[in-house]
Amino acid sequence: MYLFIFAALLVLFQYVNSKNVYEADHVKIEKYKAKIEKYKDSIKTAEDKAFHFAEFSLGYSDEALNYIEKRGYESDELIALIEESLYELNLQEGSNPLVPYDAMSPGGKMIINAIRVLNHKWLICNFTDGEYWGELILRYRIGENGELSFEPIDTLMYAPN
Structure with a gap:
């Protein structure tokens, strides 16, 4: 039990x-x-x-992609070429020649930091001297020999805090 x-x-x-x-x-x-x-x-x-x-990117604009492909470029290759060309301008003596502002920080120089290719004609980038920064809209063209040329359209410099 x-x-x-x-x-x-x-x-x-x-x-x-x-x-x-x-x-x-x-x-x-x-x-x-x-x-x-x-x-x-x-x-x-x-x-x-x-x-x-x-939406505002080269990879999502069919018309821009068609234009670039007709010129014999792939979008990734073109973006890399544009970025490389702009970053090379940072290496020149003094500030980047596309940035219309002089560096305001002592010993600094204005350089381009980031780039976004919007379509087959325009790109936007930001620039800084380490303390002050702004944005720049550029028109770019691909020459017959594949050479890139850049033309500043408009710039914006932000006021320091």
């Missing part, structure tokens, strides 16, 4: 313990499912923002 009561208590204990473990795991799974849904929404929002920002 004692053995039967002991076995029944043991089975009851195991049942209650298993039920508690199952419920705890179920709660954890529900929390993870809620997090996954939240992250899916965040990813969707980020993808929408990325698409919106990529």
Whole structure:
């Protein structure tokens, strides 16, 4: 009789313990499912923002891509060529010649930091001397011999804080 009561208590204990473990795991799974849904929404929002920002980019402009391909260039190659050409201008003595401002920091020089090719004619870049910075819109042309030429359209220098 004692053995039967002991076995029944043991089975009851195991049942209650298993039920508690199952419920705890179920709660954890529900929390993870809620997090996954939240992250899916965040990813969707980020993808929408990325698409919106990529809208003004050479890679997403069919007309610009067609123009470039007719000239015999691939968009990635052209972007790399443009970036290389602009960064090489940073290496010249003094400030980058496309930046119409002189460096205001002692011993500094204005250099181009980042470049975004908007389409087959324009690009935007930012420049800085380490303390002051601004933005520059450039028109670029590809010559018959593949030589690039740049023409500043407009600039903006931000006021220091």
